[in-house]
Amino acid sequence: xxxxxxxxxxxxxxxxxxxxxxxxxxxxxxxxTCNLQDARRKTIYDxxxxxxxxxxxxxxxxxxxxxxxxxxxxxxxxxxxxxxxxLMNRLGLGSQPYLVYRHSDTGRxxxxxxxxxxxxxxxxxxxxxxxxxxxxxxESVAEVYHFTVPKKxxxxxxxxxxxxxxxxxxxxxxxxxDVIEQMKEVSEYALTYDFDGPDQFRCVMKSLGVRVxxxxxxxxxxxxxxxxxxxxxxxxxxxxxxxxxxxxxxKVLTASIANKQSHHIRRREKERLKGLVKAAxxxxxxxxxxxxxxxxxxxxxxxxxxxQGDLFGITFVDSxxxxxFKASEMSDxxxxxxxxxxxxxxxxxxxxKGKSHNQYVKDQRQKARGEARALRDINIGVIARVLKPVGQxxxxxxxxKSEKTEEQRREQYEEQRSGALNSNLQEHIN
Numbered sequence: 001x002x003x004x005x006x007x008x009x010x011x012x013x014x015x016x017x018x019x020x021x022x023x024x025x026x027x028x029x030x031x032x033t034c035n036l037q038d039a040r041r042k043t044i045y046d047x048x049x050x051x052x053x054x055x056x057x058x059x060x061x062x063x064x065x066x067x068x069x070x071x072x073x074x075x076x077x078x079x080x081x082x083x084x085x086x087l088m089n090r091l092g093l094g095s096q097p098y099l100v101y102r103h104s105d106t107g108r109x110x111x112x113x114x115x116x117x118x119x120x121x122x123x124x125x126x127x128x129x130x131x132x133x134x135x136x137x138x139e140s141v142a143e144v145y146h147f148t149v150p151k152k153x154x155x156x157x158x159x160x161x162x163x164x165x166x167x168x169x170x171x172x173x174x175x176x177x178d179v180i181e182q183m184k185e186v187s188e189y190a191l192t193y194d195f196d197g198p199d200q201f202r203c204v205m206k207s208l209g210v211r212v213x214x215x216x217x218x219x220x221x222x223x224x225x226x227x228x229x230x231x232x233x234x235x236x237x238x239x240x241x242x243x244x245x246x247x248x249x250x251k252v253l254t255a256s257i258a259n260k261q262s263h264h265i266r267r268r269e270k271e272r273l274k275g276l277v278k279a280a281x282x283x284x285x286x287x288x289x290x291x292x293x294x295x296x297x298x299x300x301x302x303x304x305x306x307x308q309g310d311l312f313g314i315t316f317v318d319s320x321x322x323x324x325f326k327a328s329e330m331s332d333x334x335x336x337x338x339x340x341x342x343x344x345x346x347x348x349x350x351x352x353k354g355k356s357h358n359q360y361v362k363d364q365r366q367k368a369r370g371e372a373r374a375l376r377d378i379n380i381g382v383i384a385r386v387l388k389p390v391g392q393x394x395x396x397x398x399x400x401k402s403e404k405t406e407e408q409r410r411e412q413y414e415e416q417r418s419g420a421l422n423s424n425l426q427e428h429i430n
Contacts, residue, residue: 001067001069001070001073001138001142001148001149002068002070003066003067003087003134003138004065004066004068005064005065005130005131005134006063006064008059008060008062008063008117009060009061009062009064010059010061010062011062012048012052012061012062012063012064012114013045013048014062015062015064016044016048018064019099019112019114020258021194021258021259022101022103022192023101024254024257024258025191025192025251025254025255025258026191026251026255027103027105027188027191028101028102028104028105028112029101029102030099030100031077031101031102032081032099032100033097034085034088034097034098034099035095035096035097035098036097036099044099047097048116051097051116051118051119051120052116052118053122054118054122054124056122056123056124058118058124060124061116061117061118062114062115062116063096063113063116063117063127064112064113065112065113066110066112066113067080067083067084067110067111068108068110069109069110069147070148070150071108072148073146073147073148074146074147075145075146075147079145079146080111080145081100083141083145084100084111084113086137087134087137087138088113088115090133090134090137091125091127091130091133091134092125092126093115093117093125096115096117096119096125098113098115098116099113099115100112101113101114104188105188105189105191135149170185170186170188170189170208171186171209172186172208172209172210172227173209174209174227174228174230174235174236179227179236179239180239180243182227183225183227183239183244184244184245184246186205186208186209186210187210187225187246187248191251191252191255192322193317193322193323194266194269194323194324195252195255195256195259195324196256196259196260196324198214198223198249198253198256199315200315200324200326201252201255201256202214203300203302203315203324204324205225206228206300206302207300207302207317209227210225210226210227210228211225211226212224212225214249220249220250221249222240222241222242222248222249223240223252224238224240224241225238225239225240225241226238226239266323269318269321270323270325270329270330272320273299273316273318273323273330274332274333276299277330277333277334278333279293280293280294280297281333281334281338281342285348286348287339287342287343287348289348290348297320298318299317299320300317300319301314301315301316302314302315302316302317311336311339312336313326313327313336314326314327314336315327
């Protein structure tokens with residue numbers, strides 16, 4: 001087992017937002033609390049905000065750690081919760097409000113613990129030698145809680161746990177045969193991105209090597225997936241989301257609601273992307289050159305065109321920050337009009353190979369028509385062979401039921417979030 005302790009921050013807000021967004025996306029679950037009245041989102045945020053208010057100048061406010069059992073450890077989840085309670089007591093945080101989340105977004109089960117380092121009197125709890133104290137404690141109780149410590153002094157690490165899985169990007173590999181399993185992993189990973197709606201989710205999946213299209217199923221819209229090769233061409237059969245044993249379309253809608261609530265914390269990510277886009281636009285010699293420059297920086301550009309090949313939307317997927325932005329959100333740097341004018345004004349050449357402007361437009365139209373034909377074939381094939389709808393569609397779905405509005409989905413999310421937890425850490429204290 002390894003415990004990774006995050007660098008303290010001036011507020012617990014980012015740690016709470018990080019874990020709550022994972023819960024909303026269906027890749028994490030709040031499984032236990034301690035010293036809190038209930039597990040409602042509002043109660044959690046209000047309680048932590050109350051503790052953060054101190055009359056003393058405290059900068060190291062948040063406590064955020066991840067507990068990572070290895071595959072060889074024999075500890076059960078109850079053992080892990082008991083260990084967390086004992087560790088928090090050892091670090092002087094046992095009387096503080098704290099939460100335990102179970103995460104499954106990196107392909108392995110691990111746990112996050114969030115607490116606050118300011119006590120009820122407004123004074124900071126001493127965190128000197130926290131790394132060493134944690135390592136020594138883990139070595140002393142490893143046998144009691146049935147886990148192993150990798151090396152002496154290496155049981156605990158200081159790390160930014162909110163970025164612990166950054167860089168562990170999961171892409172579809174068309175050379176491997178486990179197509180279904182790969183698509184499951186890629187879908188789970190894509191849900192950790194900050195996107196707004198199914199269209200942006202499709203852009204994320206495409207950047208990870210999977211084409212996703214929305215089709216009408218027997219009762220509600222569903223997704224179908226196809227793997228892409230290194231040239232961006234489909235290379236696998238159509239895989240409906242029912243094959244993945246995952247209500248992917250429903251999870252995307254739920255995640256979109258949660259992402260809209262946290263858009264205010266994306267300022268730093270947007271400024272990073274704006275700088276990259278501006279530099280790439282100023283330096284690039286063509287549309288392809290512009291896309292290649294950004295691709296080397298971890299940013300994928302997705303262009304939306306009409307059947308006639310006319311550009312009407314630009315979406316940027318940043319794999320480093322896992323955020324998705326539209327050009328309209330960065331109008332001072334890039335826009336559809338500016339992108340179109342880059343060729344007409346001569347800022348970009350139509351291609352790198354001497355094509356005329358008319359030929360360039362013709363190629364774009366052919367490409368758009370080809371994608372439209374492929375989408376039509378997918379819809380026809382899925383409806384006929386996979387989803388097998390009965391009767392005619394009525395209202396907004398094949399079942400005759402109207403699709404839930406965004407407000408209804410938000411209310412459902414809040415109801416689910418306020419339900420009972422699997423465990424209460426008070427039981428593990430006694």
